[in-house]
Amino acid sequence: MKLGMIGLGKMGYNLALNLLKHNHEVVAYDMDHRSIEKAAEKGALPAPSLEELVSSLSTPRIIWIMVPAGRALHSVIDTLSPLLDEGDIIIDGGNSHYKDSLSLADQLNKQGVYFFDIGTSGGIEGAGHGGCFMIGGDETVFRSIEPLFKDIAVDKGYLYAGKNGSGHFLKMVHNGIEYGMMQAIAEGFEILDKSPFNFDYEEVARVWSNGSVIRGWLMELTESAFSKDAKLNNIRGVMNSSGEGKWTVETALDLQANAPIIAMSLFMRYRSLDTDTFHGKVVAALRNEFGGHAVESTK
Numbered sequence: 001m002k003l004g005m006i007g008l009g010k011m012g013y014n015l016a017l018n019l020l021k022h023n024h025e026v027v028a029y030d031m032d033h034r035s036i037e038k039a040a041e042k043g044a045l046p047a048p049s050l051e052e053l054v055s056s057l058s059t060p061r062i063i064w065i066m067v068p069a070g071r072a073l074h075s076v077i078d079t080l081s082p083l084l085d086e087g088d089i090i091i092d093g094g095n096s097h098y099k100d101s102l103s104l105a106d107q108l109n110k111q112g113v114y115f116f117d118i119g120t121s122g123g124i125e126g127a128g129h130g131g132c133f134m135i136g137g138d139e140t141v142f143r144s145i146e147p148l149f150k151d152i153a154v155d156k157g158y159l160y161a162g163k164n165g166s167g168h169f170l171k172m173v174h175n176g177i178e179y180g181m182m183q184a185i186a187e188g189f190e191i192l193d194k195s196p197f198n199f200d201y202e203e204v205a206r207v208w209s210n211g212s213v214i215r216g217w218l219m220e221l222t223e224s225a226f227s228k229d230a231k232l233n234n235i236r237g238v239m240n241s242s243g244e245g246k247w248t249v250e251t252a253l254d255l256q257a258n259a260p261i262i263a264m265s266l267f268m269r270y271r272s273l274d275t276d277t278f279h280g281k282v283v284a285a286l287r288n289e290f291g292g293h294a295v296e297s298t299k
């Protein structure tokens, strides 16, 4: 299939490469023209502007947007929408709030454009080599673009979740769970760090990654982080957040759903902005491992 990719940051660039690897044609645009050149070197068709991206696709166009949620996304959609035709398809694969997706779907549907809110998980590795996609939008139209997901998701790694909003709602809750799981792993290592024993944390994470109940990708990433910095001495335990944990907690409050672990892990992130902790280092290292999110150096 042929599609446009807007936003060639860590995620968009790797998704573009993944699509190219599966013989899809990708017309690539980014505000930073060096990123367009980088994608073109890998086989993407460069689009120097959004107008040129739109004109190089035939209808119904498929345009996948991977830019930061909120203002950046809105600005791209405001520029794109007058250029689109009825039946065109816009995908927002970023971490947008599901309510924002509902209103964008409404706005675009009014002009006959289909909108898909897609929660994308698996970090940079997943984007490039097989990710996880949670998809909200029109089901019939989804079936027409499903081959893309068959190709770029890991086996069983995509779900048509339901009407608009459901994709980003699922991703939001997924991230709330991610906060809780990382916080629990990190607290475990904090206890080890205060214990009278001299544990090798990389080895501990290795053994917990093999056959234990708490094995999984986050534990493997924990092992990887400790293999690079045995006691995480080089980074501060500052646990930043991009908003989805907060949205999960706000939504839980609105729905009167009990989510104490997720709520506490969100508050621990805020607390870490004031004082350094060992578990903060672990979560900071994990965010860096899967998402390439910046860590703060102790130096």
Ligand SMILES: O=C(O)[C@H](O)[C@@H](O)[C@H](O)[C@H](O)COP(=O)(O)O
Binding pocket: 095, 120, 121, 122, 123, 175, 178, 240, 241, 242, 243, 244, 245, 287, 290, 291
């Ligand atoms: O599933 C994923 O691949 C991650 O969740 C990814 O989407 C991103 O790295 C997080 O948004 C980081 O979230 P915080 O910045 O809130 O920790």
